[in-house]
Amino acid sequence: MTKAVKPAAGEARHYIRIKEQILADIAEGKLQPGDRVSSESELVAAFGVSRMTANRALRELMFEGVLKRSAGIGTFVSPKHLDVDLLQIRNIADEILERGHTHKAVVVKAGLMKADANVADALQLILGAEVMHSLIVHMENDQPIQVEERYVNPLVAPDYLSADFYSMTPHEYLTQVAPITAFEHIVQAVKPDRAIRKYLGLKNDHPCLRVFRRTWSGEAVVTCALLYYPGAQYRLEARSSKGPSKPVAILGEKQ
Amino acid sequence: MTKAVKPAAGEARHYIRIKEQILADIAEGKLQPGDRVSSESELVAAFGVSRMTANRALRELMFEGVLKRSAGIGTFVSPKHLDVDLLQIRNIADEILERGHTHKAVVVKAGLMKADANVADALQLILGAEVMHSLIVHMENDQPIQVEERYVNPLVAPDYLSADFYSMTPHEYLTQVAPITAFEHIVQAVKPDRAIRKYLGLKNDHPCLRVFRRTWSGEAVVTCALLYYPGAQYRLEARSSKGPSKPVAILGEKQ
DNA sequence: TTCCCCGGCCTGTATATACAGGCTAGCCGC
DNA sequence: GCGGCTAGCCTGTATATACAGGCCGGGGAA
Numbered sequence A, B: 001m002t003k004a005v006k007p008a009a010g011e012a013r014h015y016i017r018i019k020e021q022i023l024a025d026i027a028e029g030k031l032q033p034g035d036r037v038s039s040e041s042e043l044v045a046a047f048g049v050s051r052m053t054a055n056r057a058l059r060e061l062m063f064e065g066v067l068k069r070s071a072g073i074g075t076f077v078s079p080k081h082l083d084v085d086l087l088q089i090r091n092i093a094d095e096i097l098e099r100g101h102t103h104k105a106v107v108v109k110a111g112l113m114k115a116d117a118n119v120a121d122a123l124q125l126i127l128g129a130e131v132m133h134s135l136i137v138h139m140e141n142d143q144p145i146q147v148e149e150r151y152v153n154p155l156v157a158p159d160y161l162s163a164d165f166y167s168m169t170p171h172e173y174l175t176q177v178a179p180i181t182a183f184e185h186i187v188q189a190v191k192p193d194r195a196i197r198k199y200l201g202l203k204n205d206h207p208c209l210r211v212f213r214r215t216w217s218g219e220a221v222v223t224c225a226l227l228y229y230p231g232a233q234y235r236l237e238a239r240s241s242k243g244p245s246k247p248v249a250i251l252g253e254k255q
Numbered sequence C: 001t002t003c004c005c006c007g008g009c010c011t012g013t014a015t016a017t018a019c020a021g022g023c024t025a026g027c028c029g030c
Numbered sequence D: 001g002c003g004g005c006t007a008g009c010c011t012g013t014a015t016a017t018a019c020a021g022g023c024c025g026g027g028g029a030a
Helices: A014-027 A040-047 A051-063 A092-098 A117-123 A170-177 A194-200 B014-028 B040-047 B051-063 B092-098 B117-123 B170-177 B194-200
Strands: A067-070 A074-077 A083-085 A103-114 A130-140 A143-152 A182-190 A208-217 A220-230 A235-239 B067-070 B074-077 B103-114 B130-140 B143-152 B182-190 B208-217 B220-230 B236-239
Touching (some): A014 A051, A040 A051, A051 A067, A092 A130, A117 A143, A117 A220, A143 A194, B092 B143, B117 B220
Antiparallel strands (some): A067 A074, A130 A143, A208 A220, B143 B220, B182 B208
């Protein structure tokens, strides 16, 4: 058999094409979490590649947490989860786009307000100081996955509200004017109140992860935020640098 | 040429042996950040494997951030990045005593069991391998605050069950026989099942934090555990080293 | 002396092939 | 009908080989 040893000019590498196809199928919903993915030999037939190439595509997607494989059974789409790395401030938009999904942010509120006791304490400002406030609902594939209520310290990032967020995300703007040197995450499980339930489209008794996050630049607190996630569906991960190589099933969960 | 197609019985896979050798050299300081690592063809000669096998070992170490590679130049040890232990593994007993409260632990179960699929996966053991299992309810001032279901890898800590936990806590024992070099925390908000509710004395609709934790010592997984906390009452904190000086009120909470 | 090309080393990708071992459905004998 | 064995599918690992292309140093041409 004389197969082309190289993909046609301009095309991506074979194993990358396979990965992209699978990621696209997941993004479009053709493949749902738990679904079986084509086996290596099926990919061999479909893409006209050797099994080692198909193997590489699937193995890398497994390392990346997209797929789960087990010998003798097959390859399956991992249960979807959001990696909110507690050790890192990540941009949720990037994270969603990385998964090949669409991200949309609905700005519910944005403006100046006077700091109440909690906010003033969190941002280390005096009571009644002006702070910038925004409430945003982040959507993944048009499904709400995070409510973000953010307070920004105007002494550190005075142009936050007037910045051009078409050419630069708020996240990028903040990292530029005030690089994060420290942060704090406090995680709780709560019963969300009515407003949060509405934004996330949750039922009354659905548990919810609430993350309280503050970021520092030097000695100054730059932002504090409350982040709400539908709790049983998404999960927060915190790993030490050496960390595990691949995601595993969580004890007590059905595979 | 007739090379052994399989590594000798009991030995790790070839590509894993190569990875371990390189990691060991880095750990011992024989390889410093920036140093050049043996090229694929040198590894072929040294380990008697094919280039694809050497390639896999190096490629995976690159994915894991240990090595940097560039075509035409070679493979190099990545510059060491900061090993920030943002989330520590803390002993809940210490934590309670630090608050000046009394700590009590109720051992509900303790013994050997055969690993099911989830446990085997989490501990990187084969299905049905014997593992040590314990279910403990931790009490602060006689109120339950944590349910801990723990699985311990007997290959790493064989004497775990028979150790003298009067003179030494399980936590101290484990740190001694297998110092933790890495860990992983996955946090979810869940509705606890009946058993957990009973242990924690919770009402039906009370949300709950579930933490799935694994700890490593070198390459081996030492323990994995499911920790349940009554969610709205207790909180998990993750802070970067610079972190905040004192705890603050959480936004949205009544003081 | 300077510039360019080429050979040699290195990684990146791809193929065909092979054996091991997990898992399951279905057949066959009892 | 039941239990055990096997054929077949699947992943996991390993090998030998091949070609492409980045990078570099040395040697020869200008």
